[in-house]
Amino acid sequence: MGVQSGSQRILDFYRRPTPIARVERAAADLAKFSKYHINPAYDIICDNPIETRQDVVDTLELIYRLARPFTLICLRCA
Numbered sequence: 001m002g003v004q005s006g007s008q009r010i011l012d013f014y015r016r017p018t019p020i021a022r023v024e025r026a027a028a029d030l031a032k033f034s035k036y037h038i039n040p041a042y043d044i045i046c047d048n049p050i051e052t053r054q055d056v057v058d059t060l061e062l063i064y065r066l067a068r069p070f071t072l073i074c075l076r077c078a
Helices: 008-013 020-036 053-065
Strands: 002-004 041-046 071-076
Touching (some): 020 053
Parallel strands (some): 002 041, 041 071
């Protein structure tokens, strides 16, 4: 699932319409399938040159709040 960022500013920049709260709800629903050994994977944009320190903190805080277990995939911004 393409989470991309935990910063609303970055999500707005990339025109990602899904609110952060909806991402968290979807992660909670997907975590229920872990009992079947099906862990969700979340894509996060890393090394983004337009991110501020606060944007990175917001993303890390979102990752911390996501229901576990999951696989995290960091996509490097080119």
